[in-house]
Amino acid sequence: MFDAMITAAEQLADPTIWLVVLISAVYGVFMGAVPGLTATMAVALIVPTTYFLSPLHAIAAIVTLEACAIFAGDIPNALLRIPGTPSSAAYSQDVHTLTQRGKAGLALSTCLGMSVIGGILGALLLMLFAPQLARLAEQFSVIEYFWLYLLGLSCAVIASRGSKASAACGLFIGLLLSTVGLSAVHTQARFTFGQPELGQGINFIPAMIGLFGLSEVLRNVASGNDPSHRATTHPRMTLLRDLFQQVLPAAWRRRLITLRSSLTGALVGMLPGAGADIAAWVSLGISRRKQAAIAHDDDATRLEGAADATTANSSALAAAWVPALVFGIPGDSITAIVIGVLLMKNVKPGPEIFTAQAPLAYSIFWLFLMANLVLIPVGLAAIRLGGFLVRIPHKVLMPAIVLFCTLGAYAVSGSSFDIGVMLAMGLLGFFLDRWSVPLGPVVLGLILGGPLEERFIQSLNTADGHAWGLVARPIATLLALVTVALWLSMAYPHLTPSRERSPKAIDS
Amino acid sequence: MNRVIVVVWSCMLITLAGCERHGTYPNRPIVLICPWAAGGGTDRLSHQVAFGLEQQLGVPVNVVNATGGAGVTGHTRGALARPDGYTLTMATVELNMLPHQRMTNISYRDFQPLLMLNADAAALFVRTEAPWANLAELTEAVRNHPGRLKASGTARGGIWHMALAGWLNSLDLGPDDIRWISIGGSAPSLQELLAGGVDVVSCSLPEAQTLLDNQRVRCLGVMSQQRLETYPDVPTFVEQDVDWSMGGWRGIAMPLGAETQVVRTLVDALATMAESPQFIEFMRTAGFNRRIARPAEFERVMAQHHEQFGKLLSNEAFAETSEGRFGPMVFPMAAVSLLVLSMGAIWHGRDKTPRKILNRRIKLTRGGAEMLGIMACVIGFVLVVESAGYLITAAVMSAGLMMMMRVRWYWSLGAGVILAGVTFVVFATVLRVPLPYGWLG
Structure with a gap:
């Protein structure tokens, strides 16, 4: 195994690989930073060009794209409160609040630093345990997925700041919105009012752009001269100093928490269909449980929450490759494309890929390490460039954001109907914001509502309609217990051990 | 006055670009x-x-x-x-x-x-350790215990479901004698097969290739007239005395x-x-x-x-065949009732959480008109973009919005045109997003 790792590492000494990695990093950061352009789209676009590349080069391009795009989603997230990718939606409010308090530089260097650390830890974990982890993933049937989705949704409520009732309200709005369109299990149209476009349901990317992006513009415009929204003009941008004096020491001080977050990311990311967005929520949920009783609105807890979530979503990426490599079952849409590329290159996924094609398999994880290293300079440059955004006068920036929201919504599937969705969601987001309902849970509800319902009905069908079928398998029982425990702890916060309630300064 | 200039600008752009419209x-x-x-x-x-x-x-x-x-x-x-x-x-x-x-x-x-x-023919897969060695044995199991086996491969009503139902139909069995679990896509269905949730998966051979090569699943037959060149070892249904072929x-x-x-x-x-x-x-x-x-x-x-x-x-x-007692409206109704409950909880706890809510202090004063303006612009964009094309619509929209935000008109126009041009080049040329060309041909 170690020989294979070394052979794999030697292959990467080729300077052309570094070139591919560098170009893909820049491309990935761009695609991730523009809301509406997703990492999946970026990868799908480069597939024809991989025809001319060796398998290693092709994989290098895809891995780097993916790793960089997920981080880059944090840039508009912090600066404009528009998540560039759905994985950033979990901590949108947190990082944006930091930006408004003039700490954009610190927030973004934390996101960058922790993404890199998460990515590297995730890759290392997989390098050591990939085949074993794959066996675990194999055990997941629809029932386990049902509980996993429920757990993810519960984490969204826990992880949100402010009243849990408001967060739950946001979540249920999201779930309700997810029922629009053709129901996958019933093949029956719901709430479409005879409109064929509504049959495809509310696409979550335009919805996310509207909920976060357009609603933010509307809020800015509506607030007129409210100074609290103007605080974003002069962020401190001492990125390198922040990175080395604050982020890295904090990561080391919280090393166990960081490890926990990346383990969470790796475990969730490995399950086909779960992926980076749920990983971010679950990790944030765990970290909020731990900080539950500490002061609600200080910058340190906001920063820590975002750090844990961003660690998890980056480490989830490498994990999604495991089921793809071992079983040929893609963990997300990107790895689905990857399998296509691998087959095209005559690389057959399968359990023996770690023996027969070991150098190639291990080089994937090395490439994740490499991509994360390249991400540091490219990410720093991107943050700097992004920093110019907030210096643009508001009256020019706001119209530009409106244009980008419109364009982003259109770009997803080239339909002007999605622009309408974006507009409606923008209004909804604006009003929810005024009623202090958090928007993150709305997006997660919208993403997970369909799969949750599907898995629920599939589980009941496999169990012949008996409810006990939902806990008839060991892993399902475990997940169910965790979920119920989570609900109980939400309903009775005073049951939390007092140790966690002591105002221990984790980062002060 | 400002609006007149916008119109003049747009007309100029249209005439400028109108030349290149015809060609082969x-x-x-x-x-x-x-x-x-x-x-x-x-x-x-x-x-x-x-x-x-x-x-x-x-x-x-x-x-x-x-x-x-x-x-x-x-x-x-x-x-x-x-x-x-x-x-x-x-x-x-x-x-x-x-x-x-x-x-x-x-x-x-x-x-x-x-x-x-x-054209890809459907095929039936079972786990390697499953008791059925060939199609006849599977048929026998279905005949003896109708409704006990579960199958998947795609969503209900999808092509692979049709293939399975058609096969059952050709044997004079009911379509529910193997119960179809609606799982969207062959990859998650194969995962379900491995995890033991379903007994049979119906999908095309290439989709299960990896698992087949590693002997995690076994193929009982392919629904085509002749054996496939790429899978010469897999028997057809016709060979096993079932006259049924189906594929995508x-x-x-x-x-x-x-x-x-x-x-x-x-x-x-x-x-x-x-x-x-x-x-x-x-x-x-x-x-x-x-x-x-x-x-x-x-x-x-x-x-x-x-x-x-x-x-x-x-x-x-x-x-x-239906999905049993969980009709399509159960889930939305549950979501609505939970939503009402949570709203009740918010209402109930409104005074107990004395948090300062920044957003509540915002007054809708002159901002209201500007909000309407933004929405009108987006709606206008949707209505016009297909016919006028992205460049013109985007330039007009952003310039209009900037003017609304009290930017001088010449700055607005300049910034609008530059913004539209840059985004067009990046999205349409580099990223291949098919933006409408409209009047610019």
Whole structure:
């Protein structure tokens, strides 16, 4: 195994690989930073060009794209409160609040630093345990997925700041919105009012752009001269100093928490269909449980929450490759494309890929390490460039954001109907914001509502309609217990051990 | 005054660009609609075709994933597009099923077939340790205990479900004698097979290739007339005395009513592309069974499938299969009641959480008018963009918004034009997002 790792590492000494990695990093950061352009789209676009590349080069391009795009989603997230990718939606409010308090530089260097650390830890974990982890993933049937989705949704409520009732309200709005369109299990149209476009349901990317992006513009415009929204003009941008004096020491001080977050990311990311967005929520949920009783609105807890979530979503990426490599079952849409590329290159996924094609398999994880290293300079440059955004006068920036929201919504599937969705969601987001309902849970509800319902009905069908079928398998029982425990702890916060309630300064 | 200037500017832009409108087909980017999500088999094929077609025609070919509605969205959009040859569709077998399922009125008769590229037969898979060694034994098990076995492969009513139901039908068994668990896609269904949630998976051979090669699953038979060249060891259903064959197809089509010259150009380009070594290699390694058919032959295949599905789907027993007591409205009702509950909780706890809520202090004063302005601009964009094109609409919209925000008009116009131009170059040229050209041809 170690020989294979070394052979794999030697292959990467080729300077052309570094070139591919560098170009893909820049491309990935761009695609991730523009809301509406997703990492999946970026990868799908480069597939024809991989025809001319060796398998290693092709994989290098895809891995780097993916790793960089997920981080880059944090840039508009912090600066404009528009998540560039759905994985950033979990901590949108947190990082944006930091930006408004003039700490954009610190927030973004934390996101960058922790993404890199998460990515590297995730890759290392997989390098050591990939085949074993794959066996675990194999055990997941629809029932386990049902509980996993429920757990993810519960984490969204826990992880949100402010009243849990408001967060739950946001979540249920999201779930309700997810029922629009053709129901996958019933093949029956719901709430479409005879409109064929509504049959495809509310696409979550335009919805996310509207909920976060357009609603933010509307809020800015509506607030007129409210100074609290103007605080974003002069962020401190001492990125390198922040990175080395604050982020890295904090990561080391919280090393166990960081490890926990990346383990969470790796475990969730490995399950086909779960992926980076749920990983971010679950990790944030765990970290909020731990900080539950500490002061609600200080910058340190906001920063820590975002750090844990961003660690998890980056480490989830490498994990999604495991089921793809071992079983040929893609963990997300990107790895689905990857399998296509691998087959095209005559690389057959399968359990023996770690023996027969070991150098190639291990080089994937090395490439994740490499991509994360390249991400540091490219990410720093991107943050700097992004920093110019907030210096643009508001009256020019706001119209530009409106244009980008419109364009982003259109770009997803080239339909002007999605622009309408974006507009409606923008209004909804604006009003929810005024009623202090958090928007993150709305997006997660919208993403997970369909799969949750599907898995629920599939589980009941496999169990012949008996409810006990939902806990008839060991892993399902475990997940169910965790979920119920989570609900109980939400309903009775005073049951939390007092140790966690002591105002221990984790980062002060 | 300001508005007048906007109009003058737009007119200038239109006249400037109006010159380049006529020319031989093709002279601008072509859109290839893929009715299925990025990453799937159809999407991969679409990207490969786009890539090959681009070399043949010399203009960019962009893939758009118009997903949703089990294929309704993409096929409908493809059929209703302008038949100018700039919108093509990667049609799939679902086009033959949707009209019978009353999901859409669009059928294969609304398309001008161009070239069929692929046909994949369905096959049945079980776990390696499963007790059934061949089709007869599985049939026996179904006959003895109808309704006990569970199968999946795609969503209810999808092609692989049809294949299984049709097989049962040909044995005079009811469509629910193997219960179908509706799981969207063959990959998650195979995962479910491994995890022990279902007993049988119906999907195409290439989709299960990895698991088959590693002997995690066993193939009981393929629903084709002859054995497949790529899988010579897999027996057909016909060999096992079951006269049933079924499979999916994929091919390129365009809306009806195109000029014959355009059709000929496209068919020739596609045929050359389909014979290229690159494409053959792609189909081989990706595991797609290459089946090339010119328009007449393609149309015949579609007609045959259309009829076959019509018979199968009008079967009374099939129409009655349902999802049991969890009707489509259960989940939304639950969401609504929980929503009401949580709103009640918010109302109940409103005074107990004395948190300062920043947003509440915002007063809707002059901002209200500007909000309306923004919404009007976005709606205007939607209405105008298809006819006027992205460049003009975007420039006018952003300039208008900036003027509304009290930026001087010349700055607004300059910034608007630059913004529109830059975004157009980045999105349409570099990233291949098919932005409408409109009046600029």
